[in-house]
Amino acid sequence: MKTKGNRTERELFHLFWDNGWAIVRSAGSGSTPLPAPDLLAGKENRTLAIECKSIKKGKRYLNKEDFDQLVTFASLFGAEAWLGIRFNNLEWHFVKPEDLELTKSNNYILSLNLIKNKGITFDKLIK
């Protein structure tokens, strides 16, 4: 059972509902290695598969293979893949997989810099 980032995940969950989208939180795939996004939101012809990360300060790293599962899932489902980042007291920002930077040790770097350069806000995401 996934527990990490549960509080911020719920916050985003309600943000979608409050803006007229339907959304589910994934229960994960249990003991199986099948991919599952944290959130799956839909409205009319758009479906968003979202992985949520919160950062208190500085940087955070995300294993490339873990995140690639989201991209695989989204591609199969027919959804857009997004990384949702909640940096400290900033509002939610969203980054596309192709905008992430990879370290030499095969991790993605999540930072304030990434949000500022590549991120879009919730309002832009749902437009």
Place this chain on the structure above:
Amino acid sequence: MKTKGNRTERELFHLFWDNGWAIVRSAGSGSTPLPAPDLLAGKENRTLAIECKSIKKGKRYLNKEDFDQLVTFASLFGAEAWLGIRFNNLEWHFVKPEDLELTKSNNYILSLNLIKNKGITFDKLIK
């Protein structure tokens, strides 16, 4: 947290993966009254919101208001609403909301009869 029908729900979850669909099990909406299907499956341009019920024998009743939440969710998400029924040792059958029969006390009746008259198999559902 939803627990009812977890075993059969997982069975259907894997059936979708095994047939090339992506699927999530919903974690429910926690303490909030927001609607959530048991399963949300997607492939290419189709999204299916599925409520799962298992019946050991005879009939089972389903509260209309509870099920109507699935229809509301599906409509908002842009998904098809389906009721998945696993009757005893039969394979999975799927029924559309409009094919359900209502009792005077505002419940839907799930039965072998319903499956035989209105249900379609998994193979037909995913075609």
